[in-house]
Amino acid sequence: MKSYIKYLKFSKAFQVTFNLSNMSLEARVGTLKLRNPLLLASGILGTTYSTLQRVYEAGLGAVITKSIGPRSRSGNPNPSVFALKDIKSVINSVGLANPGYSVFREDIGILIENKIPTIVSVFGENQEEYVEVVKGLQDLPILAFEVNLSCPNTEKGGTQIGTDPVAVKEIISALRKETEIPLWAKLTPNVSDILEIADAAIKGGSDAIVAINTLKAMVIDIQTKMPVLGFKRGGLSGAAIKPIGVRYVYDLYEHFGEKIPIIGVGGITRGEDIIEYLLAGATAVEMGTSLGVAYPENMIRFFQMKIKKYMKEHAYTSIQEITGGAHK
């Protein structure tokens, strides 16, 4: 009898898993179709083709590379990344370390050869540099360029550009003239009015808005009385910033509605967080910090199962139906 009950339990669990595994999680960002809405955020596991391929094969919808600039850059001195356990978050000041687009073409080439949907994050210190990078890569079948207008860890460029609506519009429209490949503008939360910046990006010709990048942050060691990061200041990611990201996505969706796809990013550590972002108005989500675990493969599987379970419970048949569900 006991084993029969065990069998029933097992078979029920199996059926649920089987039913869920048949559900489609297909997502759309503008004209792009993705196998699911889970994307790898730029800056995490994105330095080599091999880690990008690994997390895509583990079940993501697409991957976004580390931000690539015009030439090789060492970034900031260590410590440049560490965890803040009490708030389940990570602070970093990597500072756009990258090999430069001409060297990174090799890694992108391998990804494309292996049929990995690849989005390339690009940055520059000024408009000319952004254009140079996009020009240098646009012959490759890249899914989209994510335009990093928001890195807080550099002296010039990044946040400085991303907080100026005139500069944002100019850069996006300059890139628009250069390429047919979709452009996603990644915005900084470190502004008083994100809607103004998003509006500038849309007017410049952006195909999607990505919100948010890391928040300005700092850690001081009280024993030595010194800032811990080598660059002193950094950006915060992880669970602590999720409510902030959700708020920005909600605001953007409320203002722009379906005029522009929004990609939610910031602090996703559970499947529930992804659903929250979708309900706030996101069509897809990016995650990074939470994949810094021993088995990112398991994490991605859990996320997918959670979304499918939620869709079943709430009678959703597609991801698109969830988007904006919290705006009643």
Add this chain to the structure above:
Amino acid sequence: MTKLTIPNDKPLMGKIIAKEEECEDTYKFLIELPIKAERALPGQFIMLWVPGVDEFPLGIAGFEENILEIGIAKMGPGSEAMIDKQIGDYVGIRGFFGKSFKPIEDVNHLLIGGGFGMTPLKLLTTTLLEKEKAQNIHVFEGARTKGRLMYLEWFQELHDKELVNFHVCTDDGSYGYQGFPTVDLEKFLQESTSPSVLYVAGPEKMMKVIFNIGKKYPKVIDMQMSLADRYMRCGFGVCSYCAVDPTGWRICVDGPVFNTKQLEQISDFGTYKRLETGEKLRI
């Protein structure tokens, strides 16, 4: 309460309670941590923060309750700043990171190291001594000259007490036999009839040579090698600067110790590593 390991958090500030010259340009430090942990496993590493200067990965030579032993050689501004530190100074520790050596029972344990690679092998020796037979533990160490042999006294004393078999050599013949550790290693492998496991830590080029030697002998049932000598930022698997191709394994989380089966899949093993920009550098 004693935790299993120290938490992955911002640098935990530890106080230097002992410092001594271990060998030429190399110092041993004992650092007292503010929390107790059950253990550090052999092959795991820490990120050592020298406040205001740098942070870098470093092997663990010993750990008991809350006292951490490290060995550090002059290799750049970060290590030089550490060597300048005195008893009573504070440094930051993050860790303990990575997968450890996993000794297999009832085999010949062949530990082969060079330079800074001797640090994790010291902790591995301590661990093996707790349960393995002395006659099965062999340590092969080589250096340019006597003054460069790390933990020479410690290993020599264990050898004299017949607790381990210490095979020591120098390039110039100033201590032990003249030549490379591979000479005695091959001799041992040719003569022995029972299964052996190789545990290796040191420069990657040296490890690749040993890997190729080990592959020639079917009685070498596993080779465990530590690829910790790579550029790292985070230490816990988010930044991927230390990742290897084509598998996408991060040395800090999926390694730093890899076994034979894994090493065979790593195309950059002994060939190239990534710089802090992500560019490849030939080893």
